[in-house]
Amino acid sequence: MELRIGHLYADLMSIYGDRGNVLCLAQRARWRGIACTVTPLGLGDALLPEAHDLLFMGGGQDREQRLVAEDFQTAKGQPLREAAEAGVAILAICGGYQLMGHYYRDADGTELPGVGLFDAYTIPGQGPRLIGNVVVQSSVPGLEDRTLVGFENHGGRTHLQGDTRPLGRVVVGGGNNGQDGFEGAVCRNAFGTYLHGSCLPKNPWLADLLIRRALERRYGPVDLAPLDDTLEEEAHRAAVNRARETR
Numbered sequence: 001m002e003l004r005i006g007h008l009y010a011d012l013m014s015i016y017g018d019r020g021n022v023l024c025l026a027q028r029a030r031w032r033g034i035a036c037t038v039t040p041l042g043l044g045d046a047l048l049p050e051a052h053d054l055l056f057m058g059g060g061q062d063r064e065q066r067l068v069a070e071d072f073q074t075a076k077g078q079p080l081r082e083a084a085e086a087g088v089a090i091l092a093i094c095g096g097y098q099l100m101g102h103y104y105r106d107a108d109g110t111e112l113p114g115v116g117l118f119d120a121y122t123i124p125g126q127g128p129r130l131i132g133n134v135v136v137q138s139s140v141p142g143l144e145d146r147t148l149v150g151f152e153n154h155g156g157r158t159h160l161q162g163d164t165r166p167l168g169r170v171v172v173g174g175g176n177n178g179q180d181g182f183e184g185a186v187c188r189n190a191f192g193t194y195l196h197g198s199c200l201p202k203n204p205w206l207a208d209l210l211i212r213r214a215l216e217r218r219y220g221p222v223d224l225a226p227l228d229d230t231l232e233e234e235a236h237r238a239a240v241n242r243a244r245e246t247r
């Protein structure tokens with residue numbers, strides 16, 4: 001098997017270690033003998049929906065988000081929707097997540113159109129930015145007994161609608177909007193979250209779920225060989241403890 005990852009706007013959208021998610025996905029595939037390729041997809045590059053099993057996009061500031069929103073309009077919006085429709089696995093973090101909804105109204109009040117993979121919209125908050133460590137009780141099917149941890153820093157407040165489900169419920173931190181207790185979004189194989197960090201190295205169960213869903217579209221049911229996650233679980237526990245102590 002081969003895992004083909006497309007990395008959206010690698011040079012523009014990667015804060016708080018978001019790039020580490022791609023390293024984590026690639027390494028967890030290779031440890032299992034699954035070949036992995038990572039293709040950078042920058043501004044103006046064509047996105048071929050069938051060329052990728054998994055698309056990743058990290059977070060960024062409003063300035064970078066403007067450039068990306070423009071590129072979605074002129075180049076990648078439609079193929080991204082086609083990829084999501086075809087069941088390609090997608091993970092988008094923070095500023096990337098915001099642009100996977102219908103729109104992101106930024107701190108200046110400018111409305112940046114998103115691609116609408118999630119039935120969700122993001123508007124500026126009344127209060128201060130939501131900053132700090134986050135613990136989430138996952139509600140992703142198959143991961144209901146897991147927590148997810150990461151670091152959030154966002155001014156925008158995301159509101160989910162319709163069929164779009166949250167990734168989980170906030171135990172510590174702000175999450176989507178600091179009010180309804182939800183964190184992240186899931187629709188088919190597309191996942192959005194505010195968790196930077198990097199997120200996946202200390203939430204390896206989410207990394208494996210993405211790898212499995214990405215491969216199953218082309219290869220049918222996939223059983224991933226278990227890995228020794230002693231260090232990853234230790235990192236997860238340390239992050240949970242830090243979140244409880246600091247917020």
Ligand code: GLN
Pocket residue numbers: 015058059060061062065093094095096153154155156157
């Ligand atoms: N600019 C967005 C906000 O502040 C996203 C920031 C980020 O990706 N950390 O809401």
